[in-house]
Amino acid sequence: MTELKTVNNFPDHDNLIILSDREHLAWANDLLSSDELDYLHAKAEAKVPFLTFVWRHRLMIIEFISSKDTVHKQLESARMAGAARIQLLRQYKLETASLQNYSKLDVVAAYAEGLALANYQFLKYFSDKTKATSFKTLNIYRGALGENDVKGLSALIDAVCKSRDLVNEPQSFLTAPQMSLEIEKLGKEAGFEVTVFDKAKIEELGMGGVLAVNRGSIVPPTFNILEWKPADAKNSQPIVLVGKGVVYDTGGLSLKPTANSMDFMKCDMGGAATVIGAMYAIAKAKLPLHIVCLVPATDNRPGGDAYAPGDVIHMYSGATVEVLNTDAEGRMILADALHYAKQYDPELVLDFATLTGSAAAAIGDQAAVYMGNASDSIKASIENSGFEVHERLVQFPLWAEYKEQLKSDIADIKNLGGARAGATTAGKFLEHFTDYSWLHFDIAGVAYKHQEDGYRIKGGTGFGVRLLFNFFKNY
Numbered sequence: 296m297t298e299l300k301t302v303n304n305f306p307d308h309d310n311l312i313i314l315s316d317r318e319h320l321a322w323a324n325d326l327l328s329s330d331e332l333d334y335l336h337a338k339a340e341a342k343v344p345f346l347t348f349v350w351r352h353r354l355m356i357i358e359f360i361s362s363k364d365t366v367h368k369q370l371e372s373a374r375m376a377g378a379a380r381i382q383l384l385r386q387y388k389l390e391t392a393s394l395q396n397y398s399k400l401d402v403v404a405a406y407a408e409g410l411a412l413a414n415y416q417f418l419k420y421f422s423d424k425t426k427a428t429s430f431k432t433l434n435i436y437r438g439a440l441g442e443n444d445v446k447g448l449s450a451l452i453d454a455v456c457k458s459r460d461l462v463n464e465p466q467s468f469l470t471a472p473q474m475s476l477e478i479e480k481l482g483k484e485a486g487f488e489v490t491v492f493d494k495a496k497i498e499e500l501g502m503g504g505v506l507a508v509n510r511g512s513i514v515p516p517t518f519n520i521l522e523w524k525p526a527d528a529k530n531s532q533p534i535v536l537v538g539k540g541v542v543y544d545t546g547g548l549s550l551k552p553t554a555n556s557m558d559f560m561k562c563d564m565g566g567a568a569t570v571i572g573a574m575y576a577i578a579k580a581k582l583p584l585h586i587v588c589l590v591p592a593t594d595n596r597p598g599g600d601a602y603a604p605g606d607v608i609h610m611y612s613g614a615t616v617e618v619l620n621t622d623a624e625g626r627m628i629l630a631d632a633l634h635y636a637k638q639y640d641p642e643l644v645l646d647f648a649t650l651t652g653s654a655a656a657a658i659g660d661q662a663a664v665y666m667g668n669a670s671d672s673i674k675a676s677i678e679n680s681g682f683e684v685h686e687r688l689v690q691f692p693l694w695a696e697y698k699e700q701l702k703s704d705i706a707d708i709k710n711l712g713g714a715r716a717g718a719t720t721a722g723k724f725l726e727h728f729t730d731y732s733w734l735h736f737d738i739a740g741v742a743y744k745h746q747e748d749g750y751r752i753k754g755g756t757g758f759g760v761r762l763l764f765n766f767f768k769n770y
């Protein structure tokens with residue numbers, strides 16, 4: 296974890312990172328020698344993206360920020376620059392740096408965010424402890440960003456890292472019951488309430504979707520309820536978040552075809568990690584909103600008693616589902632959670648899930664797919680949050696015609712659509728279990744990175760935590 300601190304004075308000894316407009320360099324006149332100024336002006340004209348030199352026995356980084364881009368692009372460029380520069384700080388084994396803003400742009404928080412998120416590591420399973428990053432603390436000059444802003448940013452970054460940890464944990468550790476323990480730990484830290492239903496309670500309630508998926512497993516499922524209900528909540532009906540918590544997806548009896556598609560399926564609780572991380576940030580920041588979060592959790596694997604293609608499952612809602620592919624398990628457990636959400640008479644329900652390869656195939660790793668019946672203004676607002684935090688969203692259709700594909704010969708609905716429009720047919724299946732204002736986010740393409748991409752380093756990305764936090768801050 297990178298500590299973010301506010302400092303009052305221009306630091307005397309620390310390494311320096313200065314954000315500057317390329318065209319306005321007057322700030323440097325009091326600071327640099329005439330040789331150094333010549334160098335700075337020459338490099339600024341040469342259009343290099345940044346500059347480093349040793350200044351009074353410390354590292355000075357000058358980061359040129361372009362004012363010509365759109366605000367959203369400026370923010371993302373600043374994050375990416377912060378992410379790139381942490382590599383340099385780590386290479387020189389530096390522990391701290393101080394950030395000062397001499398540009399006119401409001402990108403300090405974004406730069407710090409990119410830097411801190413890129414400094415994230417998941418080292419739990421390494422024997423070699425020297426792999427740990429040298430970089431510990433980023434001091435942010437008070438003139439650049441207020442103390443409360445820094446605190447809020449810190450909590451958010453912390454939440455993203457917690458979310459990434461959950462995704463990066465393999466099922467050899469993070470079973471469904473273990474995930475419940477982790478949620479309880481996070482609840483204590485951040486201040487939200489946690490209720491965990493064990494298998495007996497899930498059976499008593501008749502959550503047939505969760506139980507069906509769990510049948511091949513020797514580890515019991517859990518159903519987790521997180522609640523943040525501050526006294527000053529602005530909404531009288533809660534907002535409900537739902538996250539797919541499949542801690543490992545082998546496909547079950549419809550076993551995934553290649554090792555290649557199974558070997559990163561520890562990420563199949565990415566939706567759960569998103570909503571848990573968001574709850575953590577929301578509670579830490581004490582946002583004045585009543586929010587409930589539901590996480591059905593299990594692994595999905597073959598076994599002597601595993602649910603099988605052709606089975607008909609009695610769901611929690613009372614509906615019957617013909618299972619035609621046990622690898623379409625996410626929608627089975629989400630259906631029970633979406634039905635459970637009805638009892639809250641929610642104002643809005645948002646579900647996050649690594650639901651379909653189809654969503655990932657359609658738009659790759661640059662955006663998440665979303666769909667649903669929420670109002671145009673809610674859709675516009677969440678899309679805008681997506682651009683602001685660079686967790687972009689693309690809306691897919693949810694038209695009635697697509698439901699034809701889910702007609703079963705033997706039950707109310709089947710869990711498998713045709714060969715095409717797989718993200719949408721999955722959405723149509725979920726919709727069957729909703730009766731409220733709702734959006735579904737398919738994050739299969741973005742929850743887990745196979746290649747480093749700036750501050751979204753390899754592995755769990757924590758996608759959606761910053762999106763939700765931004766959306767609720769402006770809600």
Ligand code: BES
Binds near residue numbers: 620623624651
């Ligand atoms: N967990 C997978 C979806 C997935 C794919 C997540 C790639 C992350 C990366 C999901 O449970 C699944 O297997 N979906 C099937 C559905 C199909 C059988 C209708 C798929 O997308 O192939």
Ligand code: ZN
Binds near residue numbers: 624
């Ligand atoms: Zn699956």
Ligand code: ZN
Binds near residue numbers: 544622625
């Ligand atoms: Zn899955």
